[in-house]
Amino acid sequence: MASVYKSLSKTNGSKEDGPANGVKKNKQRVLILSSRGITYRHRHLLNDLASLLPHGRKDAKLDTKSKLYQLNELAELYNCNNVFFFEARKGKDLYLWMSKAPNGPTVKMHMQNLHTMEELHFTGNCLKGSRPILSFDSKFDTEPHLRVLKELFLHIFGVPKGARKSKPFVDHVMGFTLADGKIWIRNYQINETEASKVTSADVEEGLKKKEKRDKTGGGKETEISLVEIGPRFVLTPIVIQEGSFGGPIIYENKEFVSPNQVRSEIRLKKAGRYNARAEQGIERLAKKGELGLRTSGGRAPKKDELDTAELFA
Amino acid sequence: MPNKSKLKMALAAEKGTDFNKLKLHKKEKLANKKKAVKGTVEKSNRKKTEDEWEDMEEEVEDEEARSGAEFVAEESGSEEEAEGLMKINFDEIDESDSDSSAGENDQEVSDDEDDEDIPMSDLEDLDEEEKEDMIPHQRLTINNTVALTAALKRIALPISKLPFSEHQSITTSEPVKIEDVSDDLNRELAFYAQSLSAVQEARKKLKAEGVPFTRPIDYFAEMVKADEHMAKIKAKLIDEAASKKASAEARKQRDLKKFGKQVQVAKLQERDKERKQTMEKIKTLKRKRQGADNEATNEADMFDVAVDDEIGSKPSRKDRMGPNKRQKDEKYGHGGKKRFKKSGDAMSSGDLTGFSAKKMKGGAAKRPGKARRAGKR
Numbered sequence: 238m239a240s241v242y243k244s245l246s247k248t249n250g251s252k253e254d255g256p257a258n259g260v261k262k263n264k265q266r267v268l269i270l271s272s273r274g275i276t277y278r279h280r281h282l283l284n285d286l287a288s289l290l291p292h293g294r295k296d297a298k299l300d301t302k303s304k305l306y307q308l309n310e311l312a313e314l315y316n317c318n319n320v321f322f323f324e325a326r327k328g329k330d331l332y333l334w335m336s337k338a339p340n341g342p343t344v345k346m347h348m349q350n351l352h353t354m355e356e357l358h359f360t361g362n363c364l365k366g367s368r369p370i371l372s373f374d375s376k377f378d379t380e381p382h383l384r385v386l387k388e389l390f391l392h393i394f395g396v397p398k399g400a401r402k403s404k405p406f407v408d409h410v411m412g413f414t415l416a417d418g419k420i421w422i423r424n425y426q427i428n429e430t431e432a433s434k435v436t437s438a439d440v441e442e443g444l445k446k447k448e449k450r451d452k453t454g455g456g457k458e459t460e461i462s463l464v465e466i467g468p469r470f471v472l473t474p475i476v477i478q479e480g481s482f483g484g485p486i487i488y489e490n491k492e493f494v495s496p497n498q499v500r501s502e503i504r505l506k507k508a509g510r511y512n513a514r515a516e517q518g519i520e521r522l523a524k525k526g527e528l529g530l531r532t533s534g535g536r537a538p539k540k541d542e543l544d545t546a547e548l549f550a
Numbered sequence: 551m552p553n554k555s556k557l558k559m560a561l562a563a564e565k566g567t568d569f570n571k572l573k574l575h576k577k578e579k580l581a582n583k584k585k586a587v588k589g590t591v592e593k594s595n596r597k598k599t600e601d602e603w604e605d606m607e608e609e610v611e612d613e614e615a616r617s618g619a620e621f622v623a624e625e626s627g628s629e630e631e632a633e634g635l636m637k638i639n640f641d642e643i644d645e646s647d648s649d650s651s652a653g654e655n656d657q658e659v660s661d662d663e664d665d666e667d668i669p670m671s672d673l674e675d676l677d678e679e680e681k682e683d684m685i686p687h688q689r690l691t692i693n694n695t696v697a698l699t700a701a702l703k704r705i706a707l708p709i710s711k712l713p714f715s716e717h718q719s720i721t722t723s724e725p726v727k728i729e730d731v732s733d734d735l736n737r738e739l740a741f742y743a744q745s746l747s748a749v750q751e752a753r754k755k756l757k758a759e760g761v762p763f764t765r766p767i768d769y770f771a772e773m774v775k776a777d778e779h780m781a782k783i784k785a786k787l788i789d790e791a792a793s794k795k796a797s798a799e800a801r802k803q804r805d806l807k808k809f810g811k812q813v814q815v816a817k818l819q820e821r822d823k824e825r826k827q828t829m830e831k832i833k834t835l836k837r838k839r840q841g842a843d844n845e846a847t848n849e850a851d852m853f854d855v856a857v858d859d860e861i862g863s864k865p866s867r868k869d870r871m872g873p874n875k876r877q878k879d880e881k882y883g884h885g886g887k888k889r890f891k892k893s894g895d896a897m898s899s900g901d902l903t904g905f906s907a908k909k910m911k912g913g914a915a916k917r918p919g920k921a922r923r924a925g926k927r
Contacts (some may be wrong), residue, residue, distance in 0.1 A: 342705070346663075364776045367765075371748075372718060372720050373720070374725060374744065375725045375726075378721065380697045381860075382698050388702055388707070392705070395717055405754075406762055406764065407761075407762075412745040414726050414728075416728045421737075433662050461749055463746055485694075487691055488693055489692040
C-alpha cells in the first residue's frame with residue numbers, strides 16, 4: 238500500500254513540477270579534476286572548490302596534457318555536462334579549463350593570485366553544499382566572449398536546485414568581478430544579525446560596518462553583512478574554443494602575456510645587464526688605445542717634437 | 551643572396567643596404583596592392599548582396615568564421631600555396647569586416663604566414679630610419695562574435711523564464727568601477743559592495759518565492775571549514791589580539807619610563823616648596839612674636855597663639871642641653887665640617903686684632919730671659 242502511495246505521490250509531484258517549470262530544468266554536473274604536476278596549493282584550491290560544488294564529481298589526476306579530448310569521454314562516463322580542469326605547467330603555472338562537455342564551448346584561463354581557504358584565515362564559514370548566490374558584474378554582459386564566460390560560471394559554480402548533496406539554505410555568495418581585463422572571484426558568507434544588536438562578527442568587519450548601515454537603512458528585517466570565506470583567485474581568459482577541448486578558436490585574448498614570456502624577459506633583462514657592462518669595458522679599452530695610453534695594442538702615441546729621443550737622436 | 555655576384559655584394563655592403571629590409575619593403579608593397587584589389591572586389595560584392603546578407607543564415611557566417619579561425623590555428627597547412635593565399639586574404643577581409651560591424655575598433659594588420667609577429671611596444675624604441683622600413687605586426691585578435699553568440703545561445707539557460715531560485719544569479723545594474731586595481735582596500739571594498747547588493751536583492755526575491763533563506767540556529771550540518779580549521783583560525787585571532795595587547799602594554803610602559811623622571815623631579819620640587827613655605831611661616835611667626843613683646847595686646851597675635859604654640863611647643867636641641875655641654879660645644883665645636891677648620895681664609899687674614907704697629911717696631915718690651923723670669927716668680 239505504501240509503495241502504491243509513494244508511486245502515486247511521486248508521479249503527482251513530478252507532474253506538478255513539470256508544467257510549473259515549463260522549460261528545461263537547470264541540471265548541471267561538473268567533473269572536477271586536474272592534470273599531473275600540480276603543486277599542493279593548486280591541489281588545496283581544487284579541494285576547496287570541490288567542497289563548494291556539491292554537484293561536482295572529483296576524479297583522479299589526468300595523465301596527459303596534450304590529449305585533453307579524453308576529458309569528454311570521462312565526462313560522459315560520469316554523466317557530467319561540465320568539465321572543470323586544472324592544468325599545471327612547469328610546476329608553477331596554473332591554467333583553468335572550463336567546458337560544456339559534449340560539444341563546447343571551452344574556455345582556457347590563466348589563474349593567478351590564488352589563495353586557498355586554509356592559508357587565508359578568514360572567519361567566514363558556510364554549509365557544505367549550500368547553494369550560493371552568484372553575483373556578476375554587469376560588464377559581463379557587454380561583450381559576447383564575456384557572456385560566454387558568465388554562462389559557464391553560472392553553470393559550474395551555481396549549484397542547481399535539488400542537487401544531490403545540496404542543503405536547503407542560502408548562506409554564501411560568490412562574486413565575479415571584471416577588472417583590469419581579469420576576472421576576480423571572491424566567496425563570502427552571508428551573516429544576518431538583528432538590526433539593533435552588534436555581534437562579534439561585525440567587529441571584525443568593523444571597516445565595512447558603516448557602509449552596511451547606510452545600505453540597509455533599518456526596518457524590522459535583519460541586517461546583512463558579509464564575512465569572507467575564501468578561496469580567492471584571479472582568472473585571465475586566454476582562448477575560447479567552439480568545441481569541447483577541440484574545434485576552432487573563436488576568441489583569443491590579445492592582451493594575455495604568457496608567464497613564460499614574462500620570465501624570459503626578466504632573464505633577458507638580467508643577461509642584458511652583464512652584456513652592457515662588458516661592452517662598456519671594451520669601449521673604454523678602445524678609447525684608451527685610441528689615445529695611445531695602452532702599452533700593447535691600439536695606436537702608438539704620436540712622437541712629440543720635444544721628446545728626448547727626438548731631440549738627441 | 552647566392553644569385554648576386556661578389557662585386558655587387560661588396561657594393562651593397564659599402565652602401566649599407568640591408569637585403570632583409572628591402573625584401574620586407576617589397577612584400578609590403580605587394581601585400582598592399584593585393585589587398586586593395588581584393589578589398590574593392592569584396593566591397594562591390596558586399597554592396598550587391600547587402601540586403602541579402604542581412605537575411606542570410608548564420609551558418610554561412612559561421613562557416614567563414616570557422617575557416618578563418620582555422621587559419622590562425624594553423625590547421626590549414628595542407629592547402630595549396632596559391633589557394634591558401636587567396637583564402638587567407640578573403641578570410642582576413644571577412645574578419646576585419648565582421649569586426650567592424652560588431653563595433654570593434656581593433657587595428658589589425660594582416661600579415662603573411664612566414665612573417666613573425668612583432669609587438670608594437672618593441673617598435674617604440676627603434677630609430678626613425680629603421681621604423682620606416684618595418685611593417686608593424688600585431689598578434690591577430692580573434693574575436694568571432696558570431697560563433698561566440700551561437701555558442702552562447704546553444705548553452706544558455708533561459709534565465710528570464712526560470713524562477714529565481716533555480717539559478718540564483720544576480721547581475722549588477724551598473725558596472726563595478728575600480729580605479730586602481732593595485733589598491734587592495736578599495737578593490738576589496740568594491741567586491742564586497744557588489745556581493746552585498748546582490749545578496750539583498752536575492753533575499754528579497756527568494757522570500758517572495760517562499761524559498762528558505764536563513765539557516766535556523768538549530769540546524770547543524772557539515773560545514774565547508776571543519777571545526778579544527780575554525781579552531782585554528784580562532785587561535786590565530788586570539789594570538790593576534792594578545793600580541794596587539796602586549797605591544798600596547800609595552801608602549802605604555804615605555805612612555806611611563808620616559809615620563810617617570812619628570813614626575814620624580816616634579817615631586818621633589820613640590821616637597822622643597824612645601825618646606826620653604828613652612829620655613830617662611832615660622833620666620834613670620836618669629837617676627838610677630840618679637841613684635842608681641844613690645845605690644846602684648848595685639849589682636850592678630852591673640853589669634854595666632856595657638857599656631858605659635860603649635861610651632862614653638864617643641865623645644866630646640868640647644869634648649870635641652872645642659873650648660874656644660876653648651877660651653878664645650880662652643881669651644882670645640884659640634885657637628886659641621888671638620889676639614890680646613892684651621893686653614894686661613896679671608897676673614898682670618900683680615901683679622902688684625904693681634905697686630906700692633908708698636909710691636910712691629912720693636913718698641914715693645916723685650917721678653918726677659920728665662921732666669922730673670924724665673925727669678926721674678
